[in-house]
Amino acid sequence: MLSLTLLFIPLAASLLLLFSRGGLSRNLALVLTLVQLGFTAYAYTVFNAEGAVPFDFLRNWSAKPFINVHFSMDGMSLLMVILTNLLLPLIVLSGYNREIERPHIFYSLMLFMQFALNGVFIAFDGFIYYIFWELALIPIYFISFNWGGQNRTQVTLKFFIYTLAGSLLMLFAFLFLYNGTPTHSLDWAVLISNKACACNQTWLFWLFFIAFAIKIPIVPFHTWQPDTYKTAPTQGTMLLSGIMLKMGTYSLIRWLIPVVPEGVKEWQYIAIGLSVAGIVYASIIAIMQSDLKRLLAYSSIAHVGLISAGIFAMNLTGMQGSLIQMFAHGINVVGLFFCADIIFNRTQNPNVEGLGGIRLVAPKFATWFMVIILGSVALPLTNGFVGEFMLLFGVYEYNTWLSVFAGLTIILGAVYMLRMYQKVVLGEPIMENMVFPDLYWNEKVVLISIGILIFFFGIFPNTIIELTEPFLKTITK
Amino acid sequence: MSSQLIFFMLAALSIISALFVVFSRSPIYSVLWLIVCFFSIAGHYVVLNAQFLAIVHIIVYAGAIMVLMLFTVMLLNLNKETEPHKTNLIKFAAIITGGMLMLVLLAAMRSTELTTYVAPERMETGFVQNVGMKLFTDFMLPFEMTSVLFIAAMIGAVVLAKKEKH
Amino acid sequence: MNELVEHGNPQNWYLVLSTILFSIGVMGVLFRRNGLIILMCVELMLNSVNLLLVSFSAYSGNTEGQVFVFFIMVVAAAEVAVGLALLVSIYRNLASTDINILSKLKW
């Protein structure tokens, strides 16, 4: 029943928000996301004490086709649920002093998104999972479409259709798997114990892989992403980059690797090769980007490329690292986009070249921006380091040279991040009459929380490892 | 009077009248020939021992539908030959297509086996009580639903045919 | 009347007959441009199918075929009512029942 409550709170909150107006809706949204966060904390204590049992919810929905409403929880699910529910209050708070039209609908969509994301992470029946997977696309479509920037019609449509096309492939794969199991079921446990014949695993792998690769995105399926990140309102971008792309990486571990292990083994080298190539490719592109949000988008491609490379290394180290890095990247990327938003909001200038001298007028902002950048370039004792260390080691266990190549990310990451920081924050102001007030209270709260999370998980990564290791061991044994 | 003779007479009547429906110049003749055709089909029903349907058929088609058509033709003043003619090519194509469809259907029919359906002993299936029993037991719900359909059709017809205000 | 049946005509005859009637209906639909006559041809096609259903019902001793005919009649009646209403409305606006005039819905 706890699982249902996790779903019910944001859903109810989403509906409730539709009846609020103006300033009330953002306060209400904050309170409700905090309630959900509190409940998640409670769920964490329950999980630690009693394991997955209290979260298990299994009811038959339809006998033919055989569909169970099956929610459950293991360490990995809980980690992703925590990430989602931890970031949502921050994302809501980050929009506090922004002018948002029709805020009640905006926040309602965000909470609906939270509902769908939680659903994706705790669904243990393929059909239910698929429903939530698609459900998550709807609110973000409307958020980017209604509150987005230039070109939003075209960009949002591209994003929507691209990801939907990927999902279609996944649906085919699920339909095939459904017929393949003796009991005709898509339950996760059934799927992993009745694996498809190796002859079919190849194309099942590709169907799943392309679906997830588009969502993650792995180069070359990434072209929807930079435009969408740039166009979507910043809160939407945070949802997309912070949580939604983790749906893809999460699904790799949950639905791809245990379900079609032989297909993955056969094509592992291509998947890993694409991921690693994507790291270098996106990093190099990011170096010369002049648009701040687009630069961050490419950096995000590079980071998730490393995550997927670690996952496809198919060893405990890589997967454990990927989970840590998923969590870390979620936090860091939200922080980075928030900083970009703060800059854009005050200067109306999206261009890296035209900025500068912010440090002079807003030292606090500059400091916290630096802290987040440090997390993102994986400095030791920040959350980014542990993940990157383990991911690179995971890739190393797979192939030494590949890890050297992937390791270029620590050099190139520093190049584009510091170059961007120098142009945007340091130096003398380039813009005339730049009005740049230092952080407002809500911005302070968000950035400081993110900063604390960065260091906390950098110093105590074991909190994540202890949570997820039992599950990963069952997969990698 | 052998049943064959009755069948062939009725069949010839229905085919000829049907052809006249299609080829008559004036709509009013088409309507009248269609009525003839319906009567001949009702005759077939009687031959097949479906007396109830035969009666219903005459009441509904000849009595209601065709009267409605007739009214429309007259109301719209269509009884004169206003229809522009199609080109000969299209007429030719229409006949060829119709003929080919017939051939295909006949061919399909020939390829099916109808062994069990030759000359049954007794045919009481069309009697009123049998049809009524079926209609008011197994098909109770659809039967009642037809009334809903009729109301919908009625309202639709009224709305569509209503003269617009401006 | 029973003796007529007992001598029995082969059911194929009915099949052929209704096929011919159906084809004539189709030909009419293709041949004519007057909406009213097309509607009538559609009725003709429906009736050919009705005939087929009744013949099957009679020869197989199953009443349900006739029940279906009954429902088809109901639908036909409803269809004619709506169809004629449409036709009247079209005629009122365009002063014609020629279906080729109705070519606005393209591309």
Next chain:
Amino acid sequence: MDNFINLTQLITPASLIPLFPLLGFFITALFGKQLKHFSGWFASAMILLSFGLALHLFLNLPANQSLNFNLFNWIKWGNINLAFGFLIDPLSLVMLLVVTGIGFLIHLYSIGYMHHDEGFSRFFSYLNLFIFFMLLLVMGNSYLIMFIGWEGVGLCSYLLIGFWFKNDSYNDAAKKAFIMNRVGDLGFLIGMFFMLFYLGGLDFETVNANAINYPAGSSLLVAITLLLFVGAMGKSAQIPLYTWLPDAMAGPTPVSALIHAATMVTAGIYMIARSNLIFALAPFTMEVVMWVGVITSIFAAIIGIKQTDIKKVLAYSTVSQLGLMFAALGIGAFESGMFHVVTHAFFKALLFLGAGSVIHAMGGEQDMRYMGGLGKYIRITWLTFLIGTLAISGIFPFAGFFSKDEILAASFGANKTVWILLSISSMMTVFYMFRLFFLTFSKSFRGTEEQKHHLHESPWTMTLPLIVLAIFSVGAGFLGMPAVMSSTHYFSQYLAPVFEGSKSLITEHHHADHGTELMLIGIALSAAAISIGLAWSFYVSKNQIPEDEPQGLSKWVANKFYIDELYNTIIVKPIMVISDILFVLVDKLVVDLIVMAAAWIVGFTGRTLRLVQTGNTGFYIFAMVIGMMVLMFIQLVY
């Protein structure tokens, strides 16, 4: 049993050592505005506390003992446990004392030097953070903890080089330092992966214990050591990753003294000394280390001869001296290398601080061509600078003499070519250092009247560290006197337990007898004297001043052999061009084109097929009937 109790009692003070600077960082960073200039004193006090604790450990840790403890499990997964722990042994104690001791003096100096700077508190918070990471680097009991410090000091170096963030060329220098260090860090990281995978852990104990099982010269150990050495090249500014260090002089002078002379840049040497066992097991790497060191030493010395910026000269001198230390390590003379680290820390810090004092007196001027005759105005600086210069030149009895002589003697025993090259490099060092000294302090003043009027001695917070460091520059050498002068080499003796394992593996070179040793000393001293004489004749007798636009070979030297330009052309520019090409051509055109082409095909099909919708009802009916017919026909045929 006594020892056991003693050791556990030392855990708390040992853990507290890095904690004080961290505390200092937080307090000066958070309350900098409120503390004002007190933050400088506070930060210095924190380092002094750490120094006291280090001294406490030094005095109480029994000889031949080391203190190795884990604080908590940092990363633990599968059967790998990477703990967060410290190792206190003679090697780390030496480094601890150097870092905290010189660190404290430089903090003190900075109070005076940075007095008028608006970022006063920020400066001290960065300095404290640096000390914190540097302490982690030298105290860590595993490569991973060392790596934390390793990257952390890189960060602080970045922050401090770009301390005056308004100037974009300073920011460029900072960025360059960080990125070049990262190149080395990647090597270090991959090296750690090798160790973790093949040697079963990252802590020194496990690594050493397992490395022993591999035969000397095994490719695994060579790979590991080479990768580690890549890391060391980045951090300790060796060819080819040295260009960041001269640029790093953009930072405030105390930073140059602390980070880019005394402590951080010697991290590479510390790391190799720490890993002496695995390096000793990889003779090929030792060769590489030696040659890289020798070449860097000469190359940087050559460039140093023609520089005119007082700090640039010292920077190239640092690179050259670091090369010397690497050469020592490569030969296998680990203690000599470490000994030179220590003495170098004293006199190079002294020289930088002295240079800072000069720059302070000159009001920010760094070009030696506009100095001259400063000896009259700033006596203390002049005297201490002279001591520093003599020390780096290796004149008896200053500290540099002993450590340098030891390295030269070792190289004489190992490889005569190396010995010749290092001697030449030492001669050049003497030359450019005295060139620097004469140009700055002798003859008459060449600056403006305004500058002349401004000339003054620095406050006591700045001169006191100079005096203390000068004392050490004179005295530190006596810790390691050559065999010909004293029977005990205190420094080597103290460090002996650390290098115990590797000693047997290094081919024992024929130990020079007293006669040879004396000869070597004689050669070195006379070479130094010749160099001094040359410098005197050029810059004092003939009163030469380096010209503005040198010609021929000296133009190449003055422009640092255009190495920066070379890197710019073959690495930086191509990456930028590739970045643009990838974005515009590959990403936008090729990859996205495929996606857009798929969309376009769907759109095109739609646009084309819609033409079938003519609006002609008759046509639709025809199409329908024919379609049905075809379907039925197909059904019939099949």
